[in-house]
Amino acid sequence: xxVFQRAYGRRTLLQHIRRARRIPRIELAEDTGISRAxxxxxxxxxxxxGLIEEVARDGSGSDARRGRPRVDLKIRGAARLVAGVKVSxxxxxxVLLDFEGTKLGALExxxxxxxxxxxxxxxxxxxxVSDLVQGAGRNQGEISGxxxxxxxxxxxxSGFVHWSPSLSQRNVEFxxxxxxxxxxxxxxxxxxxxxxxxxxxxxxGQAHSDFIVVTIESGVGMGLVIGGGLYRGTRGCGAxxxxxxxxxxxxxxxxxxxxxxxxxxxxxxxxxxxxTIPGSDPATNPGEQIExxxxxxxxxxxxxxxxVDRAGRMFAMxxxxxxxxxxxxxxxLAGEQMQFDHLYAEAVIEEMRKSIVQIDKPPPEVxxxxxxxxxxxQGAAAYALDQVSEIALAELGDHAA
Amino acid sequence: xxVFQRAYGRRTLLQHIRRARRIPRIELAEDTGISRAxxxxxxxxxxxxGLIEEVARDGSGSDARRGRPRVDLKIRGAARLVAGVKVSxxxxxxVLLDFEGTKLGALExxxxxxxxxxxxxxxxxxxxVSDLVQGAGRNQGEISGxxxxxxxxxxxxSGFVHWSPSLSQRNVEFxxxxxxxxxxxxxxxxxxxxxxxxxxxxxxGQAHSDFIVVTIESGVGMGLVIGGGLYRGTRGCGAxxxxxxxxxxxxxxxxxxxxxxxxxxxxxxxxxxxxTIPGSDPATNPGEQIExxxxxxxxxxxxxxxxVDRAGRMFAMxxxxxxxxxxxxxxxLAGEQMQFDHLYAEAVIEEMRKSIVQIDKPPPEVxxxxxxxxxxxQGAAAYALDQVSEIALAELGDHAA
Numbered sequence: 096x097x098v099f100q101r102a103y104g105r106r107t108l109l110q111h112i113r114r115a116r117r118i119p120r121i122e123l124a125e126d127t128g129i130s131r132a133x134x135x136x137x138x139x140x141x142x143x144x145g146l147i148e149e150v151a152r153d154g155s156g157s158d159a160r161r162g163r164p165r166v167d168l169k170i171r172g173a174a175r176l177v178a179g180v181k182v183s184x185x186x187x188x189x190v191l192l193d194f195e196g197t198k199l200g201a202l203e204x205x206x207x208x209x210x211x212x213x214x215x216x217x218x219x220x221x222x223x224v225s226d227l228v229q230g231a232g233r234n235q236g237e238i239s240g241x242x243x244x245x246x247x248x249x250x251x252x253s254g255f256v257h258w259s260p261s262l263s264q265r266n267v268e269f270x271x272x273x274x275x276x277x278x279x280x281x282x283x284x285x286x287x288x289x290x291x292x293x294x295x296x297x298x299x300g301q302a303h304s305d306f307i308v309v310t311i312e313s314g315v316g317m318g319l320v321i322g323g324g325l326y327r328g329t330r331g332c333g334a335x336x337x338x339x340x341x342x343x344x345x346x347x348x349x350x351x352x353x354x355x356x357x358x359x360x361x362x363x364x365x366x367x368x369x370x371t372i373p374g375s376d377p378a379t380n381p382g383e384q385i386e387x388x389x390x391x392x393x394x395x396x397x398x399x400x401x402x403v404d405r406a407g408r409m410f411a412m413x414x415x416x417x418x419x420x421x422x423x424x425x426x427x428l429a430g431e432q433m434q435f436d437h438l439y440a441e442a443v444i445e446e447m448r449k450s451i452v453q454i455d456k457p458p459p460e461v462x463x464x465x466x467x468x469x470x471x472x473q474g475a476a477a478y479a480l481d482q483v484s485e486i487a488l489a490e491l492g493d494h495a496a
Numbered sequence: 497x498x499v500f501q502r503a504y505g506r507r508t509l510l511q512h513i514r515r516a517r518r519i520p521r522i523e524l525a526e527d528t529g530i531s532r533a534x535x536x537x538x539x540x541x542x543x544x545x546g547l548i549e550e551v552a553r554d555g556s557g558s559d560a561r562r563g564r565p566r567v568d569l570k571i572r573g574a575a576r577l578v579a580g581v582k583v584s585x586x587x588x589x590x591v592l593l594d595f596e597g598t599k600l601g602a603l604e605x606x607x608x609x610x611x612x613x614x615x616x617x618x619x620x621x622x623x624x625v626s627d628l629v630q631g632a633g634r635n636q637g638e639i640s641g642x643x644x645x646x647x648x649x650x651x652x653x654s655g656f657v658h659w660s661p662s663l664s665q666r667n668v669e670f671x672x673x674x675x676x677x678x679x680x681x682x683x684x685x686x687x688x689x690x691x692x693x694x695x696x697x698x699x700x701g702q703a704h705s706d707f708i709v710v711t712i713e714s715g716v717g718m719g720l721v722i723g724g725g726l727y728r729g730t731r732g733c734g735a736x737x738x739x740x741x742x743x744x745x746x747x748x749x750x751x752x753x754x755x756x757x758x759x760x761x762x763x764x765x766x767x768x769x770x771x772t773i774p775g776s777d778p779a780t781n782p783g784e785q786i787e788x789x790x791x792x793x794x795x796x797x798x799x800x801x802x803x804v805d806r807a808g809r810m811f812a813m814x815x816x817x818x819x820x821x822x823x824x825x826x827x828x829l830a831g832e833q834m835q836f837d838h839l840y841a842e843a844v845i846e847e848m849r850k851s852i853v854q855i856d857k858p859p860p861e862v863x864x865x866x867x868x869x870x871x872x873x874q875g876a877a878a879y880a881l882d883q884v885s886e887i888a889l890a891e892l893g894d895h896a897a
Binding site: 128248257258265266305317319321322324326327328329330331334335336338339340341342343350351352354405408409412415416417419420421422423424449450452453454455456459 | 501649658659666667706718720722723725727728729730731732735736737739740741742743744751753755806809810813816817818820821822823824825850851853854855856857860
């Protein structure tokens with residue numbers, strides 16, 4: 096049990112230093128409730144292991160009583176480097192962070208295909224990471240871990256991908272495939288979960304313990320933060336918001352089932368209806384077709400408006416169901432494509448507010464957070480930082496036990 | 497922070513003694529990771545405060561090394577008495593527990609109405625508690641707290657009822673009204689939450705950290721246990737499963753909105769459709785009508801079967817949505833009325849299994865737990881035990897601080 100307590104103390108202190116950025120030892124003890132003696136012992140281990148460093152306190156002279164300079168502790172940025180990778184349908188987004196979370200480099204690269212074999216996707220990621228590292232003037236050997244966010248059903252604890260629209264095979268030990276290909280530990284999670292991690296680490300969720308992130312790309316994703324932690328479900332496949340059913344025996348979904356939310360709000364769902372309009376041309380580029388549909392809806396075309404409005408109302412109904420089940424403090428609608436503006440519309444949020452259980456208290460706050468793929472990659476890197484920190488702490492344990 | 501640690505230690509140790517039923521001090525220290533010295537100090541406080549007692553260890557002689565008899569610690573049943581009350585549409589169910597959780601008495605009493613003013617309902621509960629206590633040969637003055645489970649939206653932390661089908665007013669400080677009427681602290685929560693508490697404390701949820709309880713009475717309720725604790729939402733109104741929408745602009749619900757799950761599976765929803773059948777008699781007793789409908793469905797009446805089957809399929813769709821969002825280990829369908837057997841049917845569970853995201857792992861276990869109103873009351877009493885324990889620990893703190 097002493098071993099358990101030591102491990103708990105180390106994790107708590109390292110996290111606290113990371114969050115505080117700079118903090119004196121005495122405040123660490125006060126904030127965490129860990130005794131001063133234990134704080135002294137553990138921070139000495141951290142210093143010895145090179146995970147943290149001492150810096151002169153901003154604007155302070157010396158501690159008159161003790162005659163020693165006042166120092167803060169901070170994470171030592173150079174201790175570890177991590178990369179974060181977001182796999183999208185047509186591109187990879189990468190970011191390189193140091194152990195403090197400072198961004199050292201970023202990279203966007205197009206993909207020639209949207210579906211890969213696991214080894215092919217691992218090779219593409221290895222190449223991109225190599226370019227990222229070189230671009231930042233660093234060495235591949237300096238990387239301690241890689242976080243990868245991918246769409247689909249992922250068991251994060253083992254990096255096992257039950258299925259992903261980016262992979263040609265089901266049931267892949269993709270974490271292991273990546274670790275083999277890259278030569279460093281790779282940590283895989285569902286991409287929407289990593290957006291929730293990013294919102295919590297450095298986004299709109301920083302001040303909240305219970306919030307929902309809904310992501311909209313070509314599919315609809317969700318990340319759940321409950322009690323300050325990411326909720327992943329017991330089989331690693333919760334938070335499948337896009338495949339909750341909004342209509343019994345409803346529209347056919349890409350997943351093969353009927354009535355899923357995605358089958359009403361996904362881009363392919365809008366296209367499917369748009370092609371029903373006489374005069375539409377199936378040979379047109381899908382992106383242009385969607386754009387034409389949204390423009391037609393805005394300029395008053397009745398049929399186009401009917402297609403887009405129903406998507407918005409179905410989305411509102413799905414959001415209302417999340418509120419009725421979770422009663423979160425905050426819902427963050429996260430996405431980057433202007434294409435989905437109709438789902439972020441005030442009319443949609445208002446319809447959601449009308450569809451939740453009515454009590455004499457304000458409904459949860461809904462905020463729209465448009466961000467680029469870089470933010471998704473940063474979520475993946477934040478996850479890698481967590482995992483690499485765990486490894487670093489375990490190594491300390493081996494030496495100091 | 498030392499105060500915080502002491503409070504944490506006390507709560508942990510009291511809970512652990514309660515769960516273990518009988519346990520020696522040394523095992524308490526080993527199981528909880530709290531130091532032997534602290535265990536000795538805190539258990540001495542508990543003994544002095546009369547919360548626990550020492551009992552000779554079953555079948556043990558004396559500790560040869562120390563020459564002292566081996567003793568276990570256990571909760572002292574006589575330390576506190578609590579009552580649990582479940583408010584149903586037409587009855588009250590009550591149970592009297594001692595501090596160990598032993599049942600000392602139980603009572604069922606019919607209600608003349610289903611809707612009361614807050615003070616009237618408090619008076620009815622006061623009378624029933626008085627009968628319960630007398631029936632058990634105890635004294636009202638011995639009661640330390642009362643737990644009350646009621647349908648509706650309840651903020652448990654303050655006993656505030658946003659609305660309840662049993663109360664004629666919205667926004668009632670019902671915990672305070674009850675405390676005034678009864679002269680002891682009263683703790684109010686949503687009834688389905690208390691079923692989840694009961695399942696966790698002494699039901700099918702004992703071995704699980706993440707499970708969902710769905711209750712079926714005239715409405716549909718839900719209790720969520722996440723990470724070993726009851727999840728109540730941030731405004732106290734999560735887990736409103738019955739009012740999640742299963743159809744856009746669908747059937748009218750008693751709540752005034754359209755398309756709620758309850759508007760398809762509630763008894764009033766079945767009745768509403770049954771009355772559409774030519775020859776049905778609106779003057780018949782509703783219970784008899786429902787029974788006739790279910791019998792007709794079982795014996796092959798096409799229209800009756802269509803009504804009942806759709807209710808089952810809508811219920812399956814709602815359950816599948818819960819699985820897609822939470823991915824729980826276990827779903828407990830809890831209810832007592834045979835009337836809802838059609839919702840517990842294997843065909844319904846199978847439809848749910850087909851409607852969840854398919855991965856190569858078994859779907860969550862679904863168990864049906866039919867129990868009487870007494871179990872609901874026991875959940876309310878278990879909640880009161882928790883709260884009364886908190887008060888007892890706080891009192892210790894006042895004396896020993």
